[in-house]
Amino acid sequence: GDSVTQMEGPVTLSEEAFLTINCTYTATGYPSLFWYVQYPGEGLQLLLKATKADDKGSNKGFEATYRKETTSFHLEKGSVQVSDSAVYFCALSRGGYQKVTFGIGTKLQVIP
Amino acid sequence: DGGITQSPKYLFRKEGQNVTLSCEQNLNHDAMYWYRQDPGQGLRLIYYSQIVNDFQKGDIAEGYSVSREKKESFPLTVTSAQKNPTAFYLCGVAGGESTDTQYFGPGTRLTVL
Numbered sequence: 001g002d003s004v005t006q007m008e009g010p011v012t013l014s015e016e017a018f019l020t021i022n023c024t025y026t027a028t029g030y031p032s033l034f035w036y037v038q039y040p041g042e043g044l045q046l047l048l049k050a051t052k053a054d055d056k057g058s059n060k061g062f063e064a065t066y067r068k069e070t071t072s073f074h075l076e077k078g079s080v081q082v083s084d085s086a087v088y089f090c091a092l093s094r095g096g097y098q099k100v101t102f103g104i105g106t107k108l109q110v111i112p
Numbered sequence: 113d114g115g116i117t118q119s120p121k122y123l124f125r126k127e128g129q130n131v132t133l134s135c136e137q138n139l140n141h142d143a144m145y146w147y148r149q150d151p152g153q154g155l156r157l158i159y160y161s162q163i164v165n166d167f168q169k170g171d172i173a174e175g176y177s178v179s180r181e182k183k184e185s186f187p188l189t190v191t192s193a194q195k196n197p198t199a200f201y202l203c204g205v206a207g208g209e210s211t212d213t214q215y216f217g218p219g220t221r222l223t224v225l
Contacts, residue, residue: 008152032212043118043202043216044155051212089154095212097143097162099170100204104154 002027006090006103013110019077021106023064023090026071031092033057033066033073038087038105047075047088080110115139116217118203123222125190125197133188133201133220141207144186145214148172149200158201161186190222198224 003026013019025033032051036044048057053068062077073090090103119134135144143162147155157170161180175194180186190197200221204214 034213036216041219041221043116043218046213046215049213093212093214097160097206097211099145099157099160100214102155104152 002031002092002094002101004090004092004101004103006088006106008104008106010107010109013080013108015082015110015112016079017110019075019080019084019108021075021088021090021108023073023075023103024071025073025090025092025101027092027094027101029094030068031094033064034091034093034100035062035064035073035075036089036091036102038089040086044089080108082110082112084108085110116203116205116215118201118217118220121218121220123220125222125224127224128192130189130191131222133190133203133222135186135188135203135217137184137205137217139205139207139215140183141205141215142183143206143211144180145204145206146170146176146178146186146188147202147204149202149219155202158188197222 006023034049035047037047048059050057050066056065064075087105087107089105093100116137125131145160146158159178161167177189203217206214
């Protein structure tokens with residue numbers, strides 16, 4: 001079956017540092033890939049998505065590229081802020097209202 | 113997402129009681145989902161519904177029940193048969209042009225006393 005693997009963390013960075021959170025997936029075909037962000041006590045917010053190989057999703061300075069050859073969708077940001085502290089979830093979907101498969105989430109802590 | 117509401121935000125239940133969590137959406141989306149979130153385990157699917165009056169079990173449906181009588185509403189009942197119900201519950205919706213993309217409500221934290 002489908003699966004998504006990401007580090008649990010926490011990942012601790014200083015403000016303005018470069019961020020990478022790794023995500024790899026196992027799935028047949030061409031699923032859509034997503035990053036969601038969850039702030040403490042809140043629901044998940046869609047951060048970015050990509051629907052086909054080599055697509056780059058971007059939003060709020062975050063980027064991720066759909067790499068079919070390495071089955072990866074790593075999240076990057078050039079300069080993190082304290083306000084980016086949250087839990088980040090990588091996910092995949094086959095569309096058509098089918099279930100979404102989530103990773104376990106990676107907690108990011110950004111210190112001033 | 114502003115178009116998805118969950119209530120209450122916090123809910124306390126005594127052992128042996130059934131409780132119902134509300135999820136309402138005004139996005140006119142067809143599909144709705146219930147997830148359970150526990151620390152270190154990500155999100156696990158409880159039930160989902162793709163159309164009114166129809167729903168399917170997810171990966172952890174035991175001890176839960178749902179109904180989908182209206183397109184905008186998908187309540188979740190946590191029954192006394194659920195052995196460890198303390199968790200954060202998230203409602204998701206999908207529809208429109210992107211059937212692969214789910215949007216989430218703010219969540220309900222259920223605590224069993």
